[in-house]
Amino acid sequence: MSPVTGQTILIxxxxxxxxxxxxxxxxxxxxxxxxxxxxxxxxxxxRVDPPSYTDRIEAMLDLRPHLPDQIEGGKRYVQIAWPDAVxxxxxxxxxxxxxxxxxxxxxxxxxxxxxxxxxxxAGLPVGLxxxxxxxxxxxxxxxxxxxxxxxxxxLKPVNLRFYRASLYIALLxxxxxxxxxxxxRYSAPQYTPDYLAPEYQAHKLDEAGEETQxxxxxxxxxxxxxxxxxxxxxxxxxxxxxPTDIPGRIRERxxxxxxxxxxxxxxxxxxxxxxxxxELRGLFDRAFGDTPSARPPxxxxxxxxxxxxxxxxxxxxxxxxxREHQHYAGQPCASCIRLDLLSKTARKAKPRPATQxxxxxxxxxxxxxxxxxATQPRPQPAPRRFGARTSLPPSxxxxxxxxxxxxxxxxxxxxxxxxxxxxxxxxxxxxxxxxALSYLLQGYYASLRSTATSPLDxxxxxxxxxxxxxxxxVFCYVFLVVLPRMIKNR
Numbered sequence: 001m002s003p004v005t006g007q008t009i010l011i012x013x014x015x016x017x018x019x020x021x022x023x024x025x026x027x028x029x030x031x032x033x034x035x036x037x038x039x040x041x042x043x044x045x046x047r048v049d050p051p052s053y054t055d056r057i058e059a060m061l062d063l064r065p066h067l068p069d070q071i072e073g074g075k076r077y078v079q080i081a082w083p084d085a086v087x088x089x090x091x092x093x094x095x096x097x098x099x100x101x102x103x104x105x106x107x108x109x110x111x112x113x114x115x116x117x118x119x120x121x122a123g124l125p126v127g128l129x130x131x132x133x134x135x136x137x138x139x140x141x142x143x144x145x146x147x148x149x150x151x152x153x154x155l156k157p158v159n160l161r162f163y164r165a166s167l168y169i170a171l172l173x174x175x176x177x178x179x180x181x182x183x184x185r186y187s188a189p190q191y192t193p194d195y196l197a198p199e200y201q202a203h204k205l206d207e208a209g210e211e212t213q214x215x216x217x218x219x220x221x222x223x224x225x226x227x228x229x230x231x232x233x234x235x236x237x238x239x240x241x242x243p244t245d246i247p248g249r250i251r252e253r254x255x256x257x258x259x260x261x262x263x264x265x266x267x268x269x270x271x272x273x274x275x276x277x278x279e280l281r282g283l284f285d286r287a288f289g290d291t292p293s294a295r296p297p298x299x300x301x302x303x304x305x306x307x308x309x310x311x312x313x314x315x316x317x318x319x320x321x322x323r324e325h326q327h328y329a330g331q332p333c334a335s336c337i338r339l340d341l342l343s344k345t346a347r348k349a350k351p352r353p354a355t356q357x358x359x360x361x362x363x364x365x366x367x368x369x370x371x372x373x374a375t376q377p378r379p380q381p382a383p384r385r386f387g388a389r390t391s392l393p394p395s396x397x398x399x400x401x402x403x404x405x406x407x408x409x410x411x412x413x414x415x416x417x418x419x420x421x422x423x424x425x426x427x428x429x430x431x432x433x434x435x436a437l438s439y440l441l442q443g444y445y446a447s448l449r450s451t452a453t454s455p456l457d458x459x460x461x462x463x464x465x466x467x468x469x470x471x472x473x474v475f476c477y478v479f480l481v482v483l484p485r486m487i488k489n490r
Contacts, residue, residue: 003029003043003095010088011041011098018043027175028096036098038076041087042175043096054094057083059181060174065144069100070168077163078102079141080171097175104161107170110134110221111157114229124164128326128335129309129316131225134162136305137169142218142298149180151210153188155217156195157224178210193247194231195220199292201251215295219287222301223257226280227272228338232257232288236266255288257281270341272334275327277315279304437475441468 003009007018018041019032028044044053060083070077083097113119113134119126138160145152152159154176161170178188185207193201197209197216205213223232233249235256242264243249249265256265257273259281267273273281283304287295308315308328319325319333327333 003031005031008090009041009043009095010090010092011085025173032101033098038101039084039098040101041096041098043087053096053175054086055181055184056175056179056186057086057094057097059179059184059186061086062182063148063150063180065148065150067141067144070166072166075165077166077168078170079168080174082174099174102170102172104172106165107161107163109158110138110160110162110169110225113162114157114224116228125167127324128226129311130167132305132316133167133309134169135222135225136302136309137162137167138221139218139298139301139305141169141171142214143302145177146211146214146298149211151178151188151214152217153178153205153210153213154190154192154195155214155221156192157221160221178207194250196247196250197292198250198253201247209292212292212295215297216287216292218298218301219284219295222305223284226276227257228270230268230271232284235262235268238264238266253288253290258285258288260285270338272338275331275334275337277328277331280308437472441472444468 003018005018005020009016009018016033016035019034022030022032022040024030027048028042031041031043033039033041064082065080067079067082070079078100081099081102083099085098086094087096087098089095108122108124112122113124113126113131116126125131142152142155152171159173161172162168163170176188176190179186187207187210191200191205191213195217196205197213200209200213220232224230231246233246233254233256235254237244237254242254243252252264254262254265256262256267257271259278273284283296283301289295307313315329316326317329319327319336321333321336325333325335327335
């Protein structure tokens with residue numbers, strides 16, 4: 001039986017009832033609890049076999065990560081929607097669980113912060129300090145999960161949310177994570193290829209490698225946060241043999257932003273990796289290196305990023321050129337470098353060439369345009385306004401003898417007009433000649449057929465008509481192809 005608003009449920013030994021429906025997903029529906037405004041209930045659908053979740057939820061209650069709610073300015077920030085208690089129906093059958101009520105309306109997807117234009121349009125933070133704080137908070141949440149040997153596996157920006165006011169990370173749908181129970185593991189089968197480690201691009205992800213997969217995906221998300229949304233495996237390939245898709249480049253280990261250059265992939269021109277401190281670049285090199293066990297754990301990322309996120313550390317400074325920008329102390333401002341490069345590229349961009357009319361051949365379009373331009377009167381210079389500065393008084397006209405150059409220019413104009421007139425006349429005369437020849441050929445063909453008196457005359461007429469047809473085809477080719485080219489090239 002599907003749950004409905006008002007249905008009685010058991011939360012531990014306490015009786016309650018379901019409030020209004022908040023949302024419904026593939027696995028279950030989330031309801032408000034009228035007697036507890038700080039909690040909600042997730043009730044699984046009957047079609048997804050709720051008994052299969054019983055042991056998983058009990059394992060999550062047994063090994064809860066240490067991520068307490070944060071209280072700032074009288075507002076409560078829930079960092080993770082982890083189960084608080086098992087929910088059963090009136091008959092005592094497992095139905096779901098309760099979890100902290102998270103104010104989803106005050107959060108946004110982390111994906112929206114990666115692109116600066118999109119973030120500005122949504123009123124989200126775009127400064128480097130804000131992004132480092134988000135990265136540090138994400139690493140801290142993941143470190144708390146890994147401490148209890150739980151893993152996210154499908155870690156990507158679109159699955160992560162953050163509070164716009166405090167920049168705390170909020171994790172939802174935690175029952176879909178890879179959960180460590182007492183002597184048993186409840187795996188997470190879903191993953192995203194663009195955030196999947198190289199060793200699992202060609203082989204199946206196993207339970208033993210889920211934490212190293214989390215470390216890889218965490219490094220990808222942090223790299224995107226600190227580098228204008230650029231994926232660490234994007235760039236400019238040196239040959240056609242480099243895969244064009246991100247999963248293929250991950251598989252081939254085409255990381256182009258390391259301390260040592262990659263021989264098959266060049267970095268993006270607008271990347272900020274060259275302006276990062278050696279400490280952070282070293283962490284990225286370990287995360288995207290050839291040894292999975294050398295990837296920095298989430299706790300190491302947390303400690304390193306917190307040092308940069310704290311304003312008192314002095315590791316981030318405000319740009320002297322643009323007060324909206326921040327950069328690492330002792331390093332150039334990557335935002336200014338990026339804006340200068342984009343502006344320079346925009347200035348060098350060539351305008352698109354004018355397209356030819358589509359309703360006539362290009363050669364005829366050229367002829368018509370030349371004819372129209374040649375027949376239009378030349379624009380006369382505007383008269384000088386009263387009071388304008390001139391070399392002579394207004395009462396004395398400025399007369400000059402025509403120079404040789406102006407005479408030659410006038411001669412060229414007259415010649416051009418004659419050529420244009422000849423072209424226009426040809427356009428009118430040639431179709432008339434073409435029609436007249438067609439009429440004569442048709443009449444001659446009819447006369448030959450009427451005068452044939454013997455088989456030999458019929459054969460000769462056929463041969464003659466064939467030669468005339470070939471000549472007619474040649475004439476059509478000259479008229480439709482050769483003649484327009486000649487007119488165009490004159």
